[in-house]
Amino acid sequence: MKLFGYWRSSASYRVRIALNLKEIQYETVPVHLLKDGGQQKTDAYAALNPAQLVPTLITDDGVQLNQSLAIIEYLDALVPSPALVPKDPLGAAVVRTLALDMAADLQPITNLRVLQYLTGTLKQPEASKVAWIHHWVSQAFGAFEKRLETTAGRYCVGDTVTLADVCLMPQVYNAERFAVDMTPYPRIRAVVAQLRELPAFIQASPELQPDANT
Amino acid sequence: MKLFGYWRSSASYRVRIALNLKEIQYETVPVHLLKDGGQQKTDAYAALNPAQLVPTLITDDGVQLNQSLAIIEYLDALVPSPALVPKDPLGAAVVRTLALDMAADLQPITNLRVLQYLTGTLKQPEASKVAWIHHWVSQAFGAFEKRLETTAGRYCVGDTVTLADVCLMPQVYNAERFAVDMTPYPRIRAVVAQLRELPAFIQASPELQPDANT
CATH class of the missing domain: 3.40.30.10 (Glutaredoxin)
Structure with missing residues (x-):
């Protein structure tokens, strides 16, 4: 592929x-x-x-x-x-909800083209762009942290890696890149600490890609 | 329920x-x-x-x-x-792609809380808010129109109503509400004309809900 x-x-x-x-x-x-x-x-x-x-x-x-x-x-x-999405319909809904919290309700609002529109078309200063990112990350991570209260084990949903973890990791990478304070999100931090031990997650990290820092 | x-x-x-x-x-x-x-x-x-x-x-x-x-x-x-998502993996991917074009790459960027942030926190005038909506709708509808070239029949994917149609209809309703020119999207218009004939779509329309215009 x-x-x-x-x-x-x-x-x-x-x-x-x-x-x-x-x-x-x-x-x-x-x-x-x-x-x-x-x-x-x-x-x-x-x-x-x-x-x-x-x-x-x-x-x-x-x-x-x-x-x-x-x-x-x-x-x-x-x-x-x-399996990244459980076969039982209710389990699948829990996993997809967490995945969409990151992939629909956070990432598209804070991705490159939106930030370019803010600083380019709307002529917002850099500080306003960073505040935008912090605002939407805190909305999304606050909700995600609350959901983890009932869903999490070692990973986002129980002790199995799912699509929820696959979607969480890149958003935490992004949040850290923009110096978001992760203190309010102990459950997210605990899950991410586990994910960072897994070869599949390590090898996918941005800095290890052939086009990193180009 | x-x-x-x-x-x-x-x-x-x-x-x-x-x-x-x-x-x-x-x-x-x-x-x-x-x-x-x-x-x-x-x-x-x-x-x-x-x-x-x-x-x-x-x-x-x-x-x-x-x-x-x-x-x-x-x-x-x-x-x-x-069935709203086909059982075959490739068919499901086609339907989900179209659905996510609307539900992840358009709707979250133009929803109420984002518009409130633009006009409230960023103190953007009404015209700038409307331009924001038009910009993201044209990005998303342009891509969607292109995809329909290979996927559409009577509906978004062939002649069966799918999750793609379910996600398209509300975004067209929104676009029309903000007076987006639909002329560049003949395939979207043709599909939506079909959807507007279906009782499930008619009965779900915003104006027919008990809280409409409250």
Whole structure:
């Protein structure tokens, strides 16, 4: 498989973790979101994803897949073990709720294109951009922390790694990058400390990607 | 079942459509997002959803579910027919991609709390708020229109109503509310014209809800 992504993209990071957990070999194709005015906006990349967002996964059959959560659910069906979404409907709902808290209600509001609109089109200063990130992270992490009260074990949902953990890790990486105070979130910190021990999560980390710091 | 929601909330609208398609009876419990500083922020509602967002579905077993896409996937497992997400992994990925284009990459960026932050905290004028909405709608609808080129039949994916349609309809309602020019999106318009014929979609429309225009 080929993964078109960017080292610091949360959505690419999620798919890397899932591919590693499933032990699926893949080739990284870097799409630099800042160089050349954003390589995701080129015609070549738009042909892979009309939304001009990363990642895109090309399967062994040559199928182009977009949207990280759709890709991960596909991989979960293709390689059922370890399961990232439980088979029982209620367990699946719990996992997907936590995943969407991060992947729908936090990440899209704080991703690069939105920050570029704030500082570019709306001419907001850097401090206002950082305050924006901190505001939405605190909303999302506050709710997530509360949910973990009833769901967490060693990981977000019990003692098994799920899609919830796959979505949490990149948002914590991002929060730390923008110096968010993690003190109010002891349960999130405890789960992330566990995730940071796992090879699949370690190998997916932004700094270890071939396009890191380019 | 009980659905805590708001007539104009896109996420509530999605769940109403899904409940109607599945022919599941439910009771509406209005949560007014503007009155009393936002009823979703009360302790009573936060106990149902720590993210202080609508909707929340209470199942017949008394289970509280949040996150519209997680709820709809749960309903799809509970009442398998009509299926809103195809059983084959590739078909499911196509449907989920379109759904996430609307529910992750458009709706969270343009929802009430973000607009309130723009006009409140960032003191942006009304025109800037409307330009924000138009910008993100055109990004998302442009990509969606392109995807429909290969996926659409009578509906978003072939001739069967799916989760993609369930997520598209509320965003078109919103776009029209903010006078977005729909001319560049003939495929979206054709699909929505079909959806507007279906009782499940008609009965879920904001204006027909008990809390409409309150």
